[in-house]
Amino acid sequence: MKLLEYQAKEVLQSFGLEIPPGRVARTPEEAAAAAREIGPVAVKAQVPVGGRGKAGGIKLAQTPEDAAVAAGQIIGMEIKGFRVPLVYCEGALDIKQEIYLGFTVDRDARANILMLSARGGMDIEAVAQETPDAISRLYPNPWRGPLDFEIRRLVFAAGLGDLVGPLTKVVRLLYRAIPERDALTAEINPLVVTGDGRVVAGDAKLETDENAAFRHKELEERYSTVIEGDQYEVEAKKRGLTYVSLDGDIGVIGNGAGLCMGTLDLVQRAGGEAANFCDIGGGAKAEVVKNALQVILMNPKVKGVLINVFGGITRADEVARGVVEARAALKMKLPLVVRLSGTNEEEGKRILRENGIEPGDNGWEAAQKIVELTR
Amino acid sequence: MILLTPESKVIVQGITGREGTFHAERMKEMGTRLVGGVSPGKGGGQHLEVPLFNTVAEAVAATGADATGIFVPPPFAADAIMEAAEAGLSLIVCITEGIPIQDMIRVKSYLKEFPRARLLGPNCPGLITPGVGKIGIIPAQISSPGAVGLVSRSGTLTYEAMAALTKAGLGQSTVVGIGGDPVLGLSFSDVAELFEHDSQTTHLVLIGEIGGSDEERAAERLRGTRLKVAAFISGRTAPEGKRMGHAGAIVSGNRGTAKSKVEAFQAVGIPVAETTDQIVELLKA
Numbered sequence: 001m002k003l004l005e006y007q008a009k010e011v012l013q014s015f016g017l018e019i020p021p022g023r024v025a026r027t028p029e030e031a032a033a034a035a036r037e038i039g040p041v042a043v044k045a046q047v048p049v050g051g052r053g054k055a056g057g058i059k060l061a062q063t064p065e066d067a068a069v070a071a072g073q074i075i076g077m078e079i080k081g082f083r084v085p086l087v088y089c090e091g092a093l094d095i096k097q098e099i100y101l102g103f104t105v106d107r108d109a110r111a112n113i114l115m116l117s118a119r120g121g122m123d124i125e126a127v128a129q130e131t132p133d134a135i136s137r138l139y140p141n142p143w144r145g146p147l148d149f150e151i152r153r154l155v156f157a158a159g160l161g162d163l164v165g166p167l168t169k170v171v172r173l174l175y176r177a178i179p180e181r182d183a184l185t186a187e188i189n190p191l192v193v194t195g196d197g198r199v200v201a202g203d204a205k206l207e208t209d210e211n212a213a214f215r216h217k218e219l220e221e222r223y224s225t226v227i228e229g230d231q232y233e234v235e236a237k238k239r240g241l242t243y244v245s246l247d248g249d250i251g252v253i254g255n256g257a258g259l260c261m262g263t264l265d266l267v268q269r270a271g272g273e274a275a276n277f278c279d280i281g282g283g284a285k286a287e288v289v290k291n292a293l294q295v296i297l298m299n300p301k302v303k304g305v306l307i308n309v310f311g312g313i314t315r316a317d318e319v320a321r322g323v324v325e326a327r328a329a330l331k332m333k334l335p336l337v338v339r340l341s342g343t344n345e346e347e348g349k350r351i352l353r354e355n356g357i358e359p360g361d362n363g364w365e366a367a368q369k370i371v372e373l374t375r
Numbered sequence: 376m377i378l379l380t381p382e383s384k385v386i387v388q389g390i391t392g393r394e395g396t397f398h399a400e401r402m403k404e405m406g407t408r409l410v411g412g413v414s415p416g417k418g419g420g421q422h423l424e425v426p427l428f429n430t431v432a433e434a435v436a437a438t439g440a441d442a443t444g445i446f447v448p449p450p451f452a453a454d455a456i457m458e459a460a461e462a463g464l465s466l467i468v469c470i471t472e473g474i475p476i477q478d479m480i481r482v483k484s485y486l487k488e489f490p491r492a493r494l495l496g497p498n499c500p501g502l503i504t505p506g507v508g509k510i511g512i513i514p515a516q517i518s519s520p521g522a523v524g525l526v527s528r529s530g531t532l533t534y535e536a537m538a539a540l541t542k543a544g545l546g547q548s549t550v551v552g553i554g555g556d557p558v559l560g561l562s563f564s565d566v567a568e569l570f571e572h573d574s575q576t577t578h579l580v581l582i583g584e585i586g587g588s589d590e591e592r593a594a595e596r597l598r599g600t601r602l603k604v605a606a607f608i609s610g611r612t613a614p615e616g617k618r619m620g621h622a623g624a625i626v627s628g629n630r631g632t633a634k635s636k637v638e639a640f641q642a643v644g645i646p647v648a649e650t651t652d653q654i655v656e657l658l659k660a
Contacts, residue, residue: 104622107557107587110483124621142481182477185622212475258529258584261610268612310531364650
């Protein structure tokens with residue numbers, strides 16, 4: 001789960017991180033009230049995606065009236081597919097220095113990596129490209145976490161030795177998000193050193209592992225309802241489907257992530273554009289096919305659907321029956337091409353033909369067929 | 376053939392569960408030497424005509440097992456992997472999907488103490504040596520024995536490629552699904568290297584997907600290989616994930632994209648198929 005900035009800050013604050021004074025606002029009036037209490041504020045869109053500043057999602061407000069106007073402009077805005085449900089009004093900081101501190105999973109090393117740089121701020125990715133040495137790195141032992149001397153080494157290597165005391169403390173508390181919240185990525189950028197020498201989080205990002213949700217129910221309950229994503233993705237999640245909305249008009253269902261991604265590639269190669277990615281998993285049971293079709297057909301842009309299923313353990317004839325049943329139950333009228341392969345393939349194709357559904361011989365043919373039918 | 380041979384003695388952890396039972400039966404059917412199962416609290420009993428044990432160590436002592444298939448639920452799977460390594464098994468195949476990533480990071484660190492233990496997966500379909508046996512869920516009926524090695528990150532795409540190979544008369548030496556999780560056991564290059572040293576294998580198919588840079592490293596490892604190789608990358612048109620934060624980009628830079636993977640293979644003279652059907656053409660060319 002990707003937490004919003006104020007949520008990430010709340011979690012990190014509970015570990016002992018210092019954050020600027022801030023208030024969540026759902027209306028312009030609430031934003032004005034926050035500014036009256038705090039003083040000049042930054043009014044920040046709360047969306048679980050980067051790049052909100054460039055999208056106009058952060059505005060500075062000197063007065064409560066300014067804050068109300070800014071909140072009115074930002075709330076309800078759409079940023080990279082997310083409607084902004086609320087803003088976070090945060091007191092301005094007296095910035096002396098901006099530091100980058102973060103960790104993530106390094107897939108290639110199969111380990112967590114902690115990173116620290118004296119050159120924090122918006123351009124950190126460029127810093128990483130051009131002067132990789134400006135970022136110091138640490139792979140902590142996952143059983144015991146980073147040791148104090150390792151953190152000190154990280155801090156000195158980043159050229160931040162004069163802050164070794166406070167930074168060691170911040171690294172330690174940020175790391176707690178791994179064992180205690182199953183975080184996959186956490187980032188404080190910028191980590192601000194203020195004029196009076198305090199170390200304060202200017203921004204914070206936190207992503208937790210959905211696979212570990214079973215041991216963090218409180219996190220899910222407290223935060224997950226606030227984030228409003230794409231309506232079809234929300235609906236699919238309720239039904240336990242792996243679904244991602246895309247921009248095209250051809251609905252795609254496949255079993256297995258690899259096959260499903262491969263199917264998107266084929267649709268594009270055939271000159272079409274997929275409306276979604278929907279992986280129904282290895283089993284491809286009738287009920288799941290029906291759920292997937294239902295979500296896809298909610299999208300009025302969809303002009304036809306391509307189902308690409310390889311029946312391994314699941315037999316192709318069972319899948320065919322499931323598709324026929326689902327189409328009837330949903331009274332689906334749009335073009336439907338089903339490519340079935342694997343065990344009992346011939347029987348599966350016969351069932352489809354008898355019910356007026358065109359079977360494709362292979363993925364590529366099926367992709368061409370659906371693109372043609374939806375032109 | 377690699378990893379799973381006629382000598383391999385296999386146990387299944389979680390054999391009494393629904394998935395464990397179903398797939399252990401399929402494994403037996405195709406001739407896998409299944410010598411026992413582990414199910415804590417059910418030791419001393421029998422299931423699918425093999426003895427049950429409470430712990431992996433007991434199973435190893437009694438049966439001489441050297442390989443395991445793990446079908447236990449996600450909250451307990453990491454522990455099951457470590458138990459298997461500690462008991463001295465050399466091949467650990469973890470089928471379980473949905474293991475917390477931090478659990479797997481701890482497992483990978485623990486496994487450094489057991490260099491003999493090879494982990495395949497998690498979240499993988501397992502492996503099959505046609506005509507010999509399988510550990511996991513790859514359907515045996517679409518396989519046929521032969522000289523093509525296959526290594527893949529995806530489940531269903533593996534089956535698709537296997538079926539196409541079998542249909543074209545190209546049998547397989549061993550088919551290995553390394554799994555789709557971010558933190559994995561054996562990598563593409565580990566498996567490619569095993570095939571490189573396997574005298575039965577003359578051809579190799581690699582099926583990769585976007586994310587990570589295992590494919591890039593495998594391509595480099597296969598420079599000048601004796602094998603005739605074809606690759607396939609899925610996810611070429613997948614949109615970039617809705618990222619937040621910079622940490623991922625700082626670590627991976629430009630690697631991990633479909634373009635980077637395709638170029639890495641082409642740079643060492645390995646052709647990349649546009650569709651799965653083309654894989655067969657490239658091998659026969």
